[in-house]
Amino acid sequence: MTNVTTLTAGMGLTTTKAPYIEEAVANGEMYIAQPYELYSVENHDTWQRLFQRMQNHWSRYANERFLDGLDTLCFEPTHVPRLEDVNRFMAPRTGFRAKAVSGFVPAFDFFDCLSRREFPTTITIRDGQSLDYLPEPDIFHDIAGHVPMHTDPAFAETLVRFGACAHLAADMVRDLSDREERRRRLSSIQNALQRFFWFTVEFGLMRDASGQRVTVYGSGLLSSYGEIVHSVESATVQRYPLQLEWVINQHFEIDHYQPLLFIVNDFEQLYEEVGRLETWMKAGKLDHVTPGWRDMSEADVESFLEASLRVR
């Protein structure tokens, strides 16, 4: 760690351009430290500009639980947050902690972290030249978009319950002797879980108590300057009450604004929906969901297969 940070000091922690991250990936390190001294002046400036321009959008469109979370976490507007500071404010509320990762985390490991109240967190920040779109998560998406929600007890319990679904999936196929059938079934269940996560945690909307107004709780929207407005205001977006059978069969694409979003009434409902997901999984109703528009990532499927072979 000391050698790496010495070698890479001053080079910044910019997404796809950080030698510290490349080194960690080359060494097979998934969980890493946040070498705070590596952030460049430009990295902090990028955070400041991203954070500043979201303020009005958040106060207008974000769910009130998210706004409460922002108050709780006391981010410094001018600097990339230190994960240890984030955790100091967050852990006493819900037990959740942000945990630095080097990049891709296979699906089972990601869900498993949630079940242990850990949130795999990207520590790089997007290039300041292009604030708006990047295909991979960065610390602004993970910390400013996701983490404020993790201060809410009902939302946090929902995440933990959702994470536990991955263990249930692995347990359920453990006794299948046919490896191909185990793989096929896990692929289908994983598709269902990822769609649920996408249409709720990443892109969820909530109807407020008056029934008149829709607010945003999904992190993909909360971290997007353009899409947070589009998701609520645009007449081209289809918005429907969350229907589990629809969500688990609905594929999605990541490289454009979402044309279809689902609305919940509150996080207690979301928690109950995760309960139905569990029940449906046990009943075999996730074993044949509509295939995705692209092949499932091999690493994601392998992570579930490996977990299914472990004896707990």
Ligand SMILES: [Fe+2]
């Ligand atoms: Fe995300």
